Amino acid sequence: MPTILDLHSIKKYLQTVDLISLIEDGFIAYSSNQVVVPPVGELLFDNPPGEAHIKYGYIKNNPFYVVKIASGFYENKKLGIPSSQGLMLLFSQQTGELVSILLDEGHLTNVRTAIASMITLKHLAPKKVDSIGIIGTGIQAHLQLSFLHKVSDCKNILIWGRDKSSCLAYQKYFQDSPYHITIADSIPSLAQSCSVIITTTASTFPLISADDVRPGTHITALGSDTAEKAELSPSIIAQADLVVSDSINQSRSRGEVYQARKSGHLNENKLTELGTLIKNPKQGRINDNQITVADLTGVAVQDIMIATAIYNHHKNLTK
């Protein structure tokens, strides 16, 4: 019988795992060709609109292979159900046996995505950051502030969302936190005031224009993970001094880098993979005038690392 871990246990275990170095190790393994990660499987639904992603893979010579199913059904809010759903499965690489079911309801996906964003900030943000702008007010917008202290001392946050009420709710959610949260009037005003911007939306059209981005800014775009979604004007990619993708291979078919390449705005020489950058930090930002962009589409190695760590933690506690 496989070990079944529910969300409550998973959340408890997450508090004790060093998530940043864990996921960094995963990206390094990925960019060193130690990871087998086939293309993402996808199911799309019309009524109600929804999407499910099936990611799977393994790190060579590790004990497990991992399959993750994560979905987004954005009308769930109306029903009072989280839009993100899903689970992760650990199987033995030796026998194929199912070892563990992690009933994380999409939480591990949310966390590993937020951690990837923190890793990009750790390696690409300018030295001096006065304000950080967050576009979007959903789960990722919230999770960014749960983990931001791990990589930045900045406490000034500008938030922008389509709904004023969601912005107010966001502000209220963090009222007792160390963060000072201001609602931006517009995306241009947010961009012009921030040297770090994180985009967390499911937008299908560019939200930020190149004109609005000031020199020295770092942007992490983590919302666009399909061929249809886009949060940044391709001109931003053209303008950037350095573009980092969590998976150059996946960027051929999805995300901001895909959009920029398609429209002829990508200079391949500026493109680096995140794991390569983590391993060779000298390939990163050179000065505080450069514009850097990180495009995250999500790689199964993040799932492999986080699921394995949670299961191993459980096993150590119960042996």
Next chain:
Amino acid sequence: MPTILDLHSIKKYLQTVDLISLIEDGFIAYSSNQVVVPPVGELLFDNPPGEAHIKYGYIKNNPFYVVKIASGFYENKKLGIPSSQGLMLLFSQQTGELVSILLDEGHLTNVRTAIASMITLKHLAPKKVDSIGIIGTGIQAHLQLSFLHKVSDCKNILIWGRDKSSCLAYQKYFQDSPYHITIADSIPSLAQSCSVIITTTASTFPLISADDVRPGTHITALGSDTAEKAELSPSIIAQADLVVSDSINQSRSRGEVYQARKSGHLNENKLTELGTLIKNPKQGRINDNQITVADLTGVAVQDIMIATAIYNHHKNLTK
């Protein structure tokens, strides 16, 4: 919390479900473009050798979408563990929520594969069948005889396997069954004595030659489900009057039809999809001199049908 069903419950429920008509309905839906089934995901392992298939999809306007993970690790026998492993997952098409985990350890995959084979026999076997030949002595070779009574009265079985000891074990396993089982000296002698042949191996080279196949024979090849595997000489496909594939789309990249097409042995006009044949039985065998071949690579609609039926059965029992 999702409903978790273990293998014991699943086996009990399987006895009361009308599997043949269920899976037939699935194939009809598939061939009528009512089913969304993306290409199969695959993970390959070297040491020990193993493969995992990830199949997923849904029938339009049905309540669930299904993800199935099924693996084959052929050295498991040495460890006393079944080579087939896996599980199926049911999710809501409305919200993405995980509804049920079917811990079938690969059994539902084995059963739905055997049932697909029975469906091909039901629609393609000649009227008069003296002997049925089974190539291979593994799980599928055994399961064929568990379900054969549903579609055929023939009790004479010829078996061929690489290991004499496996053939003897097979014979012994069925010694109290209604079947009379003879071990064939060779594949040619088996083929020459049988008007129905079922191949159930993981062979990567053709086992049956066209010369050995007598007029009127029906062959169901269910072992080859990757681009590497093959059980039939492509000449058999060339010689056949009718070739039926469970998924013409999948046959473009795997299985016997793929091999035959690659080597120029496929006449596309002879190729029909199984769901089309079930819906229009007149497209099937015309007389008892025709050679017919069914190539099964396995389609997620089979998983969708069987998993949904098992879950619904459980729900009806417990409400």
